[in-house]
Amino acid sequence: MNEIIDGFVQAFQLIISLDPEVIEITARSLLISLAATAVASLVAIPLGGLIHFREFGGKRGLITIIQTLYALPTVVAGLFVFLLLSRAGPLGFLGLLFTPTGMVIGQAVLIIPVLAGMTLVALSGVKKTISDEIVALGATQTQAILTIIKEARFAIIGGIILGFGRAISEVGAAMIIGGNIRGYTRVLTTAIALETSMGNIALSIALGIILLGIAMVVTVALFLVQER
């Protein structure tokens, strides 16, 4: 119990004292996971839209696969990207293993299914009557689609928040692809794993509290965007 209290005290001290290493790790976590969320959004939201608005054979099966991949273990996503980026792998010539860019790719792979799936859910949630109505009012197909997207945007942003949350909290892919290199690929979650294995329990809890703190800031920021 004392260690949890110590953790809160230490988190407070680290934030107040602006410890340069903690700030650096926090900023890196935030940048990598935001970038991964951006990349994943650019792929997954149009993908979700395409699947929703087009009719094709195997659509139900594809949706099932996407939803199954919600459960993609972070270590497996990490290993998959590790094998791609390793010097012995197909993309080895890029030299991206053990780099922040590699970590962005890993986290993006991890959250694309969640984001695509949430986009599908969001679009399906728009009442059929709305699209029927605007078509009846003489809207073109493009206009109808954009109206549906507009109606669905809250739920899509909800999906983005969920994806960001999964990205910034995961440790498996970050550890395997980034390698937890100090000053280069060390992020909050891998730092927590290291400090725990070194026995610095209070510091681990402190870093966990900081992680939750920045997750809250990002969530609030996205809500503000949504409110506009």
Next chain:
Amino acid sequence: MNMHFLSPGHRGMVMFLVTLVLGAILISGCTTTNPGQGGAQIPPTTQSPSLPPHNGQKLILATTTSLYDTGLLDYLEPLFEEKYGVDLLITSQGTGKALEIAKRGDCDILAVHSPDQEKAFMDGGYGINRRCFAYNYFIVVGPAGDPAGIRGMAPQEAFRTILGKGKAGNPGIFFVSRGDNSGTHSAEKNIWKASGYNYTSEVQRSGAWYIEAGKGMGETLQLASEKGAYTLTDEGTYLAYRGKLNLVPIIEEGDLLLNVYSVITVYAKNQPVEKITMANNFVNFLISPGIQAKIGEYGKEKYGKGLFIPMNGGCMRFECDCTTPASETTPSSSFPSLSSR
């Protein structure tokens, strides 16, 4: 898509996406900046222009958790970076994983502690210039009450006693193994072998007494402490963790408990020769007298004793090389893999 069709709500989302993309561009920009500069323990003078400029060369060192978690490499890193003007990137992985990464060509240097695995690695032609640079001892720790009564025994005899009493179903006799193919796990397997057992058929899954953690040293120690079990640990991690554990050193002597750390330049066919030369610089750095002295001093302040004993050129009894300057840039022709062709 007609942009004017976008409602204010859409614009919000578009702006948000743009922000995210800018973030992505920013982060890719970040990858080209000098890493290794932000650490709290690294003095700001590492950025001063009077030092050799970082030439952008990155050298990846894959090492083991027991070596890294003591903080030794973080302590040596700025000294090496200042001397050679490179970025030393250290990833700590456990010996099995570190060797695998090296075989795939994903790192430039190895610092590990598993002589058998290292020899197989060298025989495969994956490495050059293997030099031992420090050693310490594994210790068997357990509950202060010593339920199996092994205090004072040689490691082999102690392991036989724990196994005998554990298999016989004596309550309260447990042994926690790393179970993760790490250097410490290899050392444990060697002791079982020397005790006369076949590890896979007579030790693993032979009863509730033998617990395979599959975790790092710190977590394994905590598990052993919770269970009141014995375990094999490197001394450094035990000292770092001691205050949180209900475990005391039970056995600290025996040749099989010797823990030798080696550094190896990773050799890959398409590796640029500058990389290999720089990796060799690191090997020479570790075995140089000045750094050997620093390795010997490390941890004395915090733990009351040094965590590592430097070779200081005297490694005859370990059957390894700790003095020859690392100069090879390709595997020598005496390699079995090459000469057997």
